[in-house]
Amino acid sequence: MERTFESWEKEVIRCIRCGACQNVCPVFKELQAESTVARGRVKLIRGVITKDLDITEGFINKMSLCLMCKACVVNCPSGVKVDKLVEAARKEIAEQKGLSALKKLIFRLVLKNRWVFNSGMKAGSLLQGLVFRKGPQGQGMLPRMSLGIDKRRLLAPLAPKSFRSLYPDVIKVPDAKLRVAFFTGCMINYIYTDTGKAVINVLKRNGVEVVIPALQNCCGTPVRINGDYEAAKQMAKANIDVLLKEKVDGIVVACGTCGLALKEEYAELLEDDPIYAEKAKQIGAMVKDFTELVVSLAGFEDKLGNLPIKVTYHDPCHLVRGLKVKAQPRQIIQCIPGVVFTEMKNSDTCCGSGGSFSLAHYELSTKINDHKVADIKQTGAEVLVTGCSACRMHIADGLNRQNVQVKVMHTAQLLEMAYEATDHSR
Ligand code: SF4
C-alpha cells in the first residue's frame, strides 16, 4: 500500500527544533523567515498532517521555496529527511488541489512520452531563434520576450540534433574491459551534447564499451518533486525495463540528479510495487557517476596531456549529498598535468538552480547564485568544473550577469581536453 501523507508524522516529530538548519539553508540565508527554513517547514507540514492547518496558497508557496538541496538533512542532528517531507507535502498538494494545466501538459503529455518530447525538442531547436537572441560574446541565448522566463536569464540553446540521435546504440571498443549503459538524462540529450560526447570519448579511450539505450526517457525527477507520483512511477518503470534489457556491467550517469533517481529514488518510489520493487533495487546497485567509474579504471591518468589552466570545482547537491561523490572529481582534475586546482569556499553550497526552483523564483535563485559567483571569482579560476548540467547552466547565467569571464564545463569535458592535448602534442 502506498505511503499516506499522515504516515510522515513519524518523521516530523523527530525534529528537536534545535535550529541547526538555519546555518546551512541557502533560502533562509536570503529570506531570514522561519517558515523558509527546515524547522519552519517541518512545523507547517506537521500542522497540515494533524489538520490544524489547511493547505493554503501560503503553504503551497513555502513548500515551493525549497531547493531540495539536502544541506539541512546532512547537518540535522536528528537526521530529519526534510527534502522527503517537502516532497510528500507537494504530493499532497497535487492530490488535494490538482496540478496546473501547464504542469499536467508538461508532465503527462511531454516528459512521459518520448516521441512527443523528442518532436517538441526538435521543433524547439529549429524555432528557438524566433524567441531567443544570442547572448554576450555569442555565448548562450537570452529571451527576446518574457515567455515566463526572466529576460535577463542566459540559457544554453537546444542542440541542432539530440545526443542520442548522433550515436549508434553501441559504441564498440576492441577487447573492452567493461560494458556499461549510459543513461544520458534530458539536458545532455537535448542541450549539452558536448558533455555526452566527452563521456563517450573518455570511456572509449579507457576500454569501456558504451551502450546508449535508445528508448530511455526523462528520469522523472521534475515530475516526482512536483508531486505527480503516478506519472513519475510510470516513467521510472519504463526506464527500468529499458535498462534491464541491456547486458551490461553497470549504468553510468553524468548528472547527479538523474543518478540519484536511478540509484535510490526509484526504489523508494516503487517500494510497494510487487514487480518493480526488486527491479528498482537491481538498477540502483548498478549505477555509478561518471567520475566514480573513471577513477575505478586502472591507468585512466596515463596519457593525459598538459592543460595549463586554473580550475575550481562546484559540488552539485545531488551528486555530493545524494550520491556522496566528492573526492572522485577532484582526483580527476588534480591528476591532469598543468592544471592548477584551487578549492573554492563553500564548494558544496547550492548554486540556486534547484531545477524548476530557478524558474519559479528567479530573483531569489540569482541572489543565492551571487554567492557562488563571488566564491568562484575569489579563486581566480579560468574554468569552473561541475558534474550537473543544471548547475552548469545556472552558474553560467550568474557569471554572465556579473560579467565574469570563467568557462563552465563538465568534469568529462576537462578530461577529454586533457586526452586531446596529448594527441595534439604528438
Ligand atoms: S536541524 Fe533538524 S532537528 Fe534541528 S531544527 Fe532543523 S530540522 Fe529540526
Ligand code: SF4
Ligand atoms: S533542502 Fe535546502 S532549501 Fe530546502 S529546507 Fe533544506 S537546506 Fe533549505
